[in-house]
Amino acid sequence: MGINAQEGYPPELSSEEQEYLLTNLKDWSIAHGLAVRPAPSFVQPAQDPAGVLAATAPVTLFPSLFPRNCFEEGLAIQTAYNELYSAIARDEEWLRGIVEELIDIDDFVGKLWQTHLAVKKEGYVQNLSLGLFRSDYMVHVDQGNPSSPSGLKQVEFNTIASSFGGLSSQVSRLHKYLLSINAYPSSATSLVKEEALRQSKSASSLAQGLAAAHKAYGPSSTGRALCVLFVVQDPERNVFDQRHLEYALFEENGVRAFRLPFEQTLSHTELDTDRTLLYTPPNSPLTTYEVTTIYFRAGYSPDDYPEEKEWDARLQLERSKAIKCPSVLTHLAGCKKVQQVLATPHSPHLKRFLPNEQVAAKVLSTFAPIYPLDDSEAGQEAKKLARDVHSAARYVLKPQREGGGNNVYRKAIPGFLEKLPQTHWPAYILMEMIEPPPLTNAILRNGQLQRGGVIGELGVYGVCLWRNGTDDKDAGQVLENWEAGYLLRTKGDQSEEGGVAAGFGAVDSVVLTGA
Amino acid sequence: MGINAQEGYPPELSSEEQEYLLTNLKDWSIAHGLAVRPAPSFVQPAQDPAGVLAATAPVTLFPSLFPRNCFEEGLAIQTAYNELYSAIARDEEWLRGIVEELIDIDDFVGKLWQTHLAVKKEGYVQNLSLGLFRSDYMVHVDQGNPSSPSGLKQVEFNTIASSFGGLSSQVSRLHKYLLSINAYPSSATSLVKEEALRQSKSASSLAQGLAAAHKAYGPSSTGRALCVLFVVQDPERNVFDQRHLEYALFEENGVRAFRLPFEQTLSHTELDTDRTLLYTPPNSPLTTYEVTTIYFRAGYSPDDYPEEKEWDARLQLERSKAIKCPSVLTHLAGCKKVQQVLATPHSPHLKRFLPNEQVAAKVLSTFAPIYPLDDSEAGQEAKKLARDVHSAARYVLKPQREGGGNNVYRKAIPGFLEKLPQTHWPAYILMEMIEPPPLTNAILRNGQLQRGGVIGELGVYGVCLWRNGTDDKDAGQVLENWEAGYLLRTKGDQSEEGGVAAGFGAVDSVVLTGA
Structure with a gap:
């Protein structure tokens, strides 16, 4: 797709067209659970103490244009990414090296590592691990040569609490529905047509x-009823996203799940003598379930651990015989430092995990170069790039700490580094900016409609189930590995005038363009 | 079911049980469109100008006990009711007699009749009529002999805009879901069990x-695209109920429908020279659809006709070649006076429409006796019953006018009549009170939870498609006739202390009891 393929898309709507589109969008979304609990700034909790209100989830009015080759590349490469990250999660020695570099600057990583070590000392009693991953990309257009084919560049790889898989399936249905009822004006239908839309299978997959x-996991050795445990934040505005997975798990697979607020873990779970994880629902104190699988939709951020008891909770879950999605090591495999060392130019690490050269080359092609700001060769190179206003203009400076601090962009980098003591520089990485094609869309969010410049981020979900351990002949075996649908998340383009307000994100679906 | 079968049902819930039930109920309902737009008293329109908020529809926490024999009787008799009311709607001569008795006291009936006469003069161009009916009943327990088997007694028969078919399917799913996730305490599960619940097929049917x-209707003679038109009120809080029908019509039957606010009828529809009804969606002024079927979810109340232009609109729709659901005559067949003359003791009318004696007897058994307050023999009898405080205690006095005035109950009747000039008495009918068994339930409505005495009203939906006219050999032919699922509507029992607040109604589903 050339960067101008989007001209005139989406079309401006007459007031009647907009009324028809919005009315149908709003009714369909609530009728199909494409919803969120309203933000406190929209509905104050005192107004709705029972919590019966919901709102249309932030969505785009139109599906967004996306180059077909990039979309197909992202889906095709997911099983390689699953293989890569499951191999990293199995390689404790290698991860230790990563963690040691972070431990002084990032308490959270340190605490996670301590949790792993404590269980390792005692011995793990479950050698299966589950990953529900999401690899996030943007389309990159070479600004020096805008007519060259665009490619996907990875933004990040999520190994814990990958969200929006439930809503993504619904938003692609919504856009198909709107097309089918002629809510998109005929001037748009040369682009938006049935065969160019893609249904995301994420919820089901x-x-x-x-x-x-x-x-x-196998049957209970004591004949107890089995369940999956969704470990969640409370309150959770994005609850319907999670519920769609829970309902699909129950209806399509016959598997019961319970929601457990992370902070209540120690009140409602315990370990049996063989470290079987037992869950007793508070509503039914006489019934105890055996937990086969722990699905974390909480625990990924330092904010989820206000007290030591949350670390005790994480340890109890990690010690248990339940399959963790993810284990602590899998969680750590998702930290930015891992992405950085893989994407450092001339890195030797990728081939350690992906011995097949062709597969490794494909994965490598989706990396944007990332440099450390340390004394290594790549680090020296990076410092030069970062201190020069001209070269810095193609880069972003990101803190290594998970979830901490803001990014520094382009020409602001040299000045920022000048004020920062050099000893603190290794806390940051320098990443080549991904330059997405300029797009336009309209977003309905919190009851407000905004139209303007946006950028799209493609997330590709992956499922991977593997065996850890080094002892037996099956160690390292990958039992399941599949691509599990996609997410398009569209946000206001902060860099562009006339863009949708910063942070104004929405779920979206793709209209494929190009051959 | 004896009247005490409900003792201890539904059980009192511990706070943990209630929390689990409510959390799951609220999330499931929004995820599955069991929703309404919030009342203005709950969310003021200025707070949500875009109208993105929705709330859990008023629902019962538990399904309500309902005698199996009564439920099965109601479903089994529906096709006879469809036959009865379609026969009434075809019998213009007979209806004229009914209307003539009402015309002086009820302008609305008079205006509807004028609309019919105007079209008749010109000649109807569509001889098919569709009824989406709902027959509403309560379980009646003979207070003089409470151990005798209870039976169904009809409250009313709806021939226009029968609502809640969309939400009813969802609430029976909700209650099944809550049972399947053990949200009902074990003390309730001797009654609430899978085989005692009934899924309503109403939305789909x-x-x-x-x-x-x-x-x-057949193909368009001019090759136009065909559609169904939902003629609706605007705004409509119960929009998801209607949308579920529209989505089922589209997804399961491939039929497009549009929503047209009744007051905008003349702006967006017109009649072709052969009175084909043409609809031009405002969002797409170059595309004109041919309307096959008009589904009225508005136009049933005098309030829907604030100006003469709404009567012009009704006339335009009635004149058209589209199949009306319902036609004016079918609409009139649903007026209370019809129910009254059928249910007047010793009425000769029922056998006019249901020549099969067995069928007529079954229908008759569901009538509660209704008396006119006129000079007929039954009327004289009624006046005696109504003026005596003892006998009046078993009756309710209802105004004949559609949607007008309040009912007068039991011992209040003699005093009310005393103050009313005798010339106005024929505007009322006297109906034997239906005495439903006392039930208890908890209702979540507008974010408030209330528990107390309730009464349940069973609605049975019916679909009937028939030919009108007297000219050709097929006249009077019934093309389709089926029972189309059920609705249980549960309301606060106003007559009982500790009841849920008056008017506090909710959608519900049945737990069948008894052999």
């Missing part, structure tokens, strides 16, 4: 991943 | 009725 782990 | 009419 991720649920199938949980079901595969549940089954692989 | 009513949509199939609309599809049958659409198909029977």
Whole structure:
């Protein structure tokens, strides 16, 4: 797709066209659970103490244009990414090296590593691990040569709590529905047509991943009823996203799941003598379930651990015989430092995990170069690039700490580094900016409609179930590995005038363009 | 079911049980479109100008006990009721007699009749009529002999805009879901069990009725695209109920429908020279559809006709070649006076429409006796019953005018009549009170939870498609006739202390009891 393929898309709507589109969008979304609990700034909790209100989830009015070759590349490469990250999660020695570099600057990584070590000392009693991954990309257009074919560049790889798989399936249905009822004006239908839309199978496919782990766990040795445990934040505005997975798990796979607020873990779970994880639902104190699989939709951020008891909770879950989605090591495999060392130019690490050269080359082609700001050769190179206003203009400076601090963009980098003591520089990495093609869309969010410049981020889900350990002949075996649908998340383009307000993100689906 | 079968049902819930039930109920309902737009008293329109908020529809926490024999009787008799009311709607002569008795006291009936006469003069160009009916009943327990088997007694028969078919399918799914996740405490599960619950097929079955009419209409003679038109109120809080029918019509039957606010009828529809009804969606002024079927979810109340232009609109729709659901005559067949003359003791009318004696007897057994307050023999009898405080205690006085005035109950009747000039008495009918068994339930409505005495009203939906006219050999032919699922509507029992607040109604589903 040339960068101008989007001209005139989406078309401006007459007030009657907009009324028809919005009315149908709003009714369909609520009728099909494409919804969120309203933000406190929209509906104050005191107004709705019982919590019965919901709102249309933030969505785009139109599906967004996306180059077909990039979309297909992202889906095709997912099983390689699953293989890569499951191999990293199995390689404790290698991860230790990563963690040691972070431990002084990032308490959270340190605490996670301590949790792993404590269980390792005692010995793990479950050698299966489940990953419900999401690899996030942007389309990159070479600004020096805009007519060259665009490619996907990875933004990040999520190994824990990959969200929006439930809503993504619904938004692609919504856009197909709107097309089918002629809510898109005929001027748009040369682009938006049935065969160019893609239904995301994410809700169903991720649920199938949980079901595969549940089954692989095997029967209860004591005849207890089995369940999956969704460990969640409370309150959770994005609850319907999670519920769609839970309903698919139950209806399509016959597997029961319970929601457990992370902070209540120690009140409602315990370990049996063989470290079987037992869950007693508070509503039914006489019934105890055996947990086969722990699905974390909480615990990924330092904010989820306000007290030591949350670390005790994480340890209890990690010690248990339940299959973790993810284990602590899998969680750590998702930290930015891992992405960085893989994407450092001339890195030797990728081939350690992906011995097949062709597969490794394909994965490599989706990396944007990332440099450390340390004393290594690549680090020296990076410092030069970062201090020069001209070269810095193609880069972003990101803190290594998970979830901490803001990014520094382009020409602001040299000045920022000048004020920062050099000893603190290794806390940052320098990443080549991904330059997405300029797009336009309209977003409905919190009851407000905004239209303007946006950028799209493609997430591709992956399911991977594997055996850890080094002892037996099956160690390292990958039992399940599949691509599990996609997410398009569209946000206001902060860099562009007339863009949708910063942070104004929405779920979206793709209209494929190009041959 | 004896009247005490409900003792201890539904059970009192511990706070943990209630929390689990409510959390799951609220999330499931929004995820599955069991929703309404919030009342203005709950969310003021200025707070949500775009209208993106929705709330859990008013629902019962538990399904309500319902005698199996009564439930099965109601479903089994529906096709006879369809036959009865379609026969009444075809019998213009007979209806004229009914209308003439009402015309002086009820302008609305008079205006409807004038609309019919105007079209009749010109000649109807469509001889097919569709009814999406709902017959409403309560379980009646003979207070003089409470151990005798209870039976169904009809409250009313709806021939226009029968609502809640969309939500009813969802609430029976909700209650099944809550049972399947153990949200009902074990003390309740001797009653609430899978085989005692009944899934309502109403959404799908009513949509199939609309599809049958659409198909029977035949192809467009001018090659235009065909559609069904939902003529609606605007705004409509109960929009998801209607949308579920529309989605089922589209997804399961491939039939497009549009929503047209009744007051905008003349702006967006017109009649072709052969009175084909043409609809031009405002969002797409170059595309004109041919309307096969008009589904009225508005136009049933005098309030829907604030100006003469709404009567012009009704006339335009009635004149058209589209199949009306319902036609004016079918609409009139649903007026209370019809129910009254059928249910007047020793009435000769029922056998006029249901020549099969067995069928007529079954229908008759569901009538509660209704008396006119006129000079007829039954009327004289009624006046005696109504003026005596003892006998009046078993009756309710209802105004004949559609949607007008309040009912007068039991011992209040003699005093009320005393103050009313005798010339106004014929505007009322006297109906034997139906004495439903006392039940208890908890209702979540507008974010408030109430528990207390309730009464349940069973609605049974029916689809009927028939030919009008007297000219050809097929006149009077019934093309389609089926029972189309059920609705249980549960309301606060106003007559009982500790009841749920008056008017506090909710959608519900049945737990069948008894052999």
